[in-house]
Amino acid sequence: xxxxxxxxxxxxxxxxxxxxxxxxxxxxxxxxxxxxxxxxxxxxxxxxxxxxxxxxxxxxxxxxxxxxxxxxxxxxxxxxxxxxxxxxxxxxxxxxxxxxxxxxxxxxxxxxxxxxxxxxxxxxxxxxxxxxxxxxxxxxxxxxxxxxxxxxxxxxxxxxxxxx
Numbered sequence: 001x002x003x004x005x006x007x008x009x010x011x012x013x014x015x016x017x018x019x020x021x022x023x024x025x026x027x028x029x030x031x032x033x034x035x036x037x038x039x040x041x042x043x044x045x046x047x048x049x050x051x052x053x054x055x056x057x058x059x060x061x062x063x064x065x066x067x068x069x070x071x072x073x074x075x076x077x078x079x080x081x082x083x084x085x086x087x088x089x090x091x092x093x094x095x096x097x098x099x100x101x102x103x104x105x106x107x108x109x110x111x112x113x114x115x116x117x118x119x120x121x122x123x124x125x126x127x128x129x130x131x132x133x134x135x136x137x138x139x140x141x142x143x144x145x146x147x148x149x150x151x152x153x154x155x156x157x158x159x160x161x162x163x164x
Contacts, residue, residue: 015092025054
């Protein structure tokens with residue numbers, strides 16, 4: 001059973017937002033938006049993040065001679081990633097989820113760099129937020145040391161013992 005997508009909200013077919021749908025996930029770099037699609041819209045940007053992820057993964061798999069994405073998932077038994085779903089994501093017919101990004105970027109750090117570099121173009125100066133203070137390193141994936149720790153207030157679930 002095929003579910004139709006109304007095209008409202010953030011449920012959409014990523015490849016439908018580009019001028020050349022057949023190039024989705026295989027051609028390096030961003031693709032031109034389809035007629036009437038605003039290149040600054042969240043939907044187009046999300047589609048391009050997925051496209052950059054897919055194209056980068058394909059390039060890494062080709063470079064390391066590990067086959068196609070679906071074959072890689074099948075060979076590695078990719079933690080709940082189905083072969084058919086992987087094919088649909090890489091064609092741009094199905095939207096990728098955060099778990100997909102986590103799976104591929106944990107296996108290929110260069111993919112995380114490519115996606116981060118694409119997203120950094122949205123807001124000039126955002127790269128500096130990912131660079132540790134005092135270090136002159138190229139911006140890639142946010143480093144743990146560069147992110148300030150979360151300040152949490154102490155929450156007591158049980159009353160304090162008056163005798164303790």
